[in-house]
Amino acid sequence: MTLRIVLADDQPLVRAALRMATATNPDIEVVGEAGNGAEAVRLCETAQPDVVVMDIRMPGTDGIEATRQITSGPTTARIVVLTTFDDDEYVYAALRAGASGFLVKDMALEDILAAIRVVAASDALIAPSVTRRLIAHHTCRAEPPAARQSLDGITEREREVLALVGRGLSNTEIAAQLTISMATVKTHMTRLLAKLNARDRAQLVITAYETGLVSVHP
Structure with a gap:
């Protein structure tokens, strides 16, 4: 193709x-x-x-x-x-x-x-570690959004996966970190994209920062 x-x-x-x-x-x-x-x-x-x-x-x-x-x-x-x-x-x-x-x-x-x-x-993102630093830098500089996106609809495991995505980890690294299979990671990713109405992984990274799930320390 x-x-x-x-x-x-x-x-x-x-x-x-x-x-x-x-x-x-x-x-x-x-x-x-x-x-x-x-x-x-x-x-x-x-x-x-x-x-x-x-x-x-x-x-x-x-x-x-x-x-x-x-x-x-x-x-x-x-x-x-x-x-x-x-x-x-x-x-x-x-x-x-x-x-x-x-x-x-x-x-x-x-x-x-x-x-x-x-x-x-x-x-995945292009150069995820670089992209993550840029997103973190600009998110921290920006004023907090008037209405923060809610994470109430996702499970505790999905929150863990989203946090790791926000830190720039690949699916393989997430599977190793959480001791779960690649198939399970992909399932969680699919559900997160649907529940958070995110277009792709880049949007999930942004959501992780903007909701405060991932914080950046100087």
């Missing part, structure tokens, strides 16, 4: 480099390119991609707003935002908008393609 992706970046050279990288990877096909967020939203409606690689800073509709529009619509496309080291302040906002993870632009092209495959498979 070929993975369909859309490249959204206002820098043609960035798009060209990614497009060339996919040429030697037959499992990935670029089905559209956009120079701004509005174009990316339109492409998602027509090209039906599996993943959108989305730059944050673009003219007009930026990557955060485009991500919000795409993930709130009927598409099942997952969004991976692009960032540079001085863009870290925007990553949390992008994840809150519905992005499944993020990539740093100076990563090796093969690593970027591998990360896109991970997000398409709904397996």
Whole structure:
């Protein structure tokens, strides 16, 4: 099965480099390119991609707003935002908008393609330890939300699993930590996604921090 992706970046050279990288990877096909967020939203409606690689800073509709529009619509496309080291302040906002993870632009092209495959498979966050620190940093700086999401509907075991997800552990690590099978971890993950109305693992990490289930110590 070929993975369909859309490249959204206002820098043609960035798009060209990614497009060339996919040429030697037959499992990935670029089905559209956009120079701004509005174009990316339109492409998602027509090209039906599996993943959108989305730059944050673009003219007009930026990557955060485009991500919000795409993930709130009927598409099942997952969004991976692009960032540079001085863009870290925007990553949390992008994840809150519905992005499944993020990539740093100076990563090796093969690593970027591998990360896109991970997000398409709904397996884990991109660079979970880095993402977790960014989410923690910005959650701690932000004002507490007016209405915190309730965790009343989840079981004690599900709370344990959610806390470990928030700490950045993989399914394998969660299974080892709780001495349960991988199948059981996946069952808990499925139930958490449904009960918390979360799109993917990234949203569960955010929920773990915003509800205070996971705290960050300086």
